[in-house]
Amino acid sequence: MNWDMYWAPIRLSLQVALVSSILAAAIGVAxxxxxxxxxxxxxxxxxxxxxxxxxxxxxxVGFLLLVVFGRKSWIGRMIEGIFNAPIIFSWWAAVVASIVVAFPLVYQTMKVGFASVDRDLEDAGRSIGAGEWQVFRYISFPLAFSSFVSAYILGFARSLGEFGATLMIAGNIPGKTQTVPTAIYVAVDAGNMTMAWAWTVSMIVISFLLLLITGRRTKG
Structure with missing residues (x-):
């Protein structure tokens, strides 16, 4: 088995998932x-x-992102003007697709977490002069931190497994935009079942560990 060929999509998938999950977590919490x-x-x-x-x-989702960030849209032209390169079919396109699909999981989990925070504690903070940012930073977010950890892990796992939208907006360029899900698709299509199984097992193991961690924290 070609180990360089095996590790490249895994490294890229983990990088995309890390960046997109951090951004999705920030946007989702807000x-x-x-x-x-x-x-x-x-x-x-x-x-x-x-x-x-x-x-x-x-x-x-991928088609809509393609329209929004494509060269024919003002957003796409603005990004290309700033960075001197289009976002479509780039590493950042995969990040954008992963943020969009991971956001609902982060948002919903954090919404439940914030709903569990005692409003009386927040009001007590406001009564002694704390602003909304201070209430969030010192009361609400710490009390909902367990939900945040679960939200982040779920967002990371969702980003790691993103396929359809990523394929539409980022393509499948080996070493540049080819993530594990798209690599598996191509391997199966080419009849390379050894690589397809290797990547599949890797994804199962990583996803299982992430869900196991989430489940344990939820019980805690």
Whole structure:
């Protein structure tokens, strides 16, 4: 077995999952805090939009990202102008796709976590002069930290397994954008079952360990 060929998609998948899960966690925590503490007209619609990537077919998500970040969109042209290169079919395209599909899991988990925080403790903090950022930093987030760990692990696992949207927006360029899910697809299509099994077992082991850690923390 070609070990360089074996490790390249795994390294890239882990790198993409690490970066995207950190960004998805930051965005998800902010969104969950905002939604759980605010009341406004259209709140249900906003929450529904947040959860859409969880139920939409990955190819639909990928197509929408392709339209938004493609060279024909102003966002795509702006990014290309700033970095002198398009985001489509790059390493960062895989990160963007993973952020979008991981966000709903992070958001929903953190929303439940913030809902479990005693509002009286937050109000007590405000009564002695604490601002909203201080209430979040010293009361709400520490009390919901267990949920944050679970949210991050779930986001990381979801990013690691992303396939459809990544294939649409990042492609399958070996050594550049080829992640483990896309590598498995190509290996099976080419009849290389040895590599397909090797990558599949690796993904199963990594995903199992991540879910095991999450399950233990939930019980705790």
């Amino acid at each position: 969104a969950a805090w905002w939604i759980s503490r605010k009341s406004f007209r259209g709140k249900t619609i906003v929450e529904t939009v947040f959860m859409l990537p969880l139920v939409l077919p990955p190819t639909v």
